[in-house]
Amino acid sequence: MTYWTSTQIALIYFAGIALAILAAVLVLLYLKPCRRALLSIWTAFRKAGSWGFKSSLIVAALLGALSVNYLDCSGEYEYLKEADYLVLSKGLEQIGRALVLLSITTGAWLLVFIIRLLVNRHPKSEKQDDNDKTTR
Amino acid sequence: MEKTTFLITYLACFLVCAGITLGLIALIDKSLKAYFKQLCENARVADLFIRMTKIVVLLAGLGAALTADYTTNEKADWLSLTWNVAAQIKAALESLFMAFIILALAFLVLHVCTRIYKK
Numbered sequence: 001m002t003y004w005t006s007t008q009i010a011l012i013y014f015a016g017i018a019l020a021i022l023a024a025v026l027v028l029l030y031l032k033p034c035r036r037a038l039l040s041i042w043t044a045f046r047k048a049g050s051w052g053f054k055s056s057l058i059v060a061a062l063l064g065a066l067s068v069n070y071l072d073c074s075g076e077y078e079y080l081k082e083a084d085y086l087v088l089s090k091g092l093e094q095i096g097r098a099l100v101l102l103s104i105t106t107g108a109w110l111l112v113f114i115i116r117l118l119v120n121r122h123p124k125s126e127k128q129d130d131n132d133k134t135t136r
Numbered sequence: 137m138e139k140t141t142f143l144i145t146y147l148a149c150f151l152v153c154a155g156i157t158l159g160l161i162a163l164i165d166k167s168l169k170a171y172f173k174q175l176c177e178n179a180r181v182a183d184l185f186i187r188m189t190k191i192v193v194l195l196a197g198l199g200a201a202l203t204a205d206y207t208t209n210e211k212a213d214w215l216s217l218t219w220n221v222a223a224q225i226k227a228a229l230e231s232l233f234m235a236f237i238i239l240a241l242a243f244l245v246l247h248v249c250t251r252i253y254k255k
Contacts, residue, residue: 099199
């Protein structure tokens with residue numbers, strides 16, 4: 001039987017949160033080469049849009065990691081001290097939930113970006129009319 | 137059962153789920169490129185969308201594969217371990233399935249909308 005101390009449990013809890021945030025940062029780093037494309041989608045409110053996207057990803061990961069409860073019904077964590085792999089399982093659950101929430105948020109933003117791109121696009125006939133007006 | 141058995145089984149199962157996720161991403165890669173190039177008419181924006189779609193699928197698969205509630209007490213035997221493994225794979229596949237269905241429906245609706253809009 002493995003006995004866990006409060007410090008070890010706290011370490012796993014905070015490691016879970018740290019890894020969740022790291023996952024969000026890694027996603028942002030993976031998207032960094034496409035920064036210009038990201039900015040070109042926002043015709044207005046560029047900074048707000050860009051920061052909203054970044055902060056929502058980090059908050060989603062943080063929320064996922066924080067949503068795992070280590071306490072039992074009576075508000076104690078004594079059961080974790082005598083549990084073998086339960087503490088590790090809780091830590092993994094934190095990361096898992098963070099990744100799922102991150103996936104949902106990224107998917108939502110993807111749809112927002114596509115819709116935004118399609119809305120920005122002028123139909124060809126309208127573009128021609130605009131060009132005619134400017135030449136006149 | 138020994139404790140290392142649970143750990144090795146969990147890791148093996150996680151690797152299988154990760155492999156399935158990466159395999160699915162490799163399978164849809166070409167179709168994604170064709171779809172987004174046609175939709176965006178801009179290589180940079182298409183690249184961004186392809187990357188985002190890959191992230192959605194990858195995180196959905198890995199996130200669900202990580203969460204596993206294994207029974208590790210003294211009563212645990214090979215049968216309970218089998219069910220735990222099945223539950224872990226099921227969670228990963230379920231998450232991937234949901235991600236694919238939602239993305240496919242959204243892409244279909246957007247494709248139809250652009251077609252109607254162009255006409």
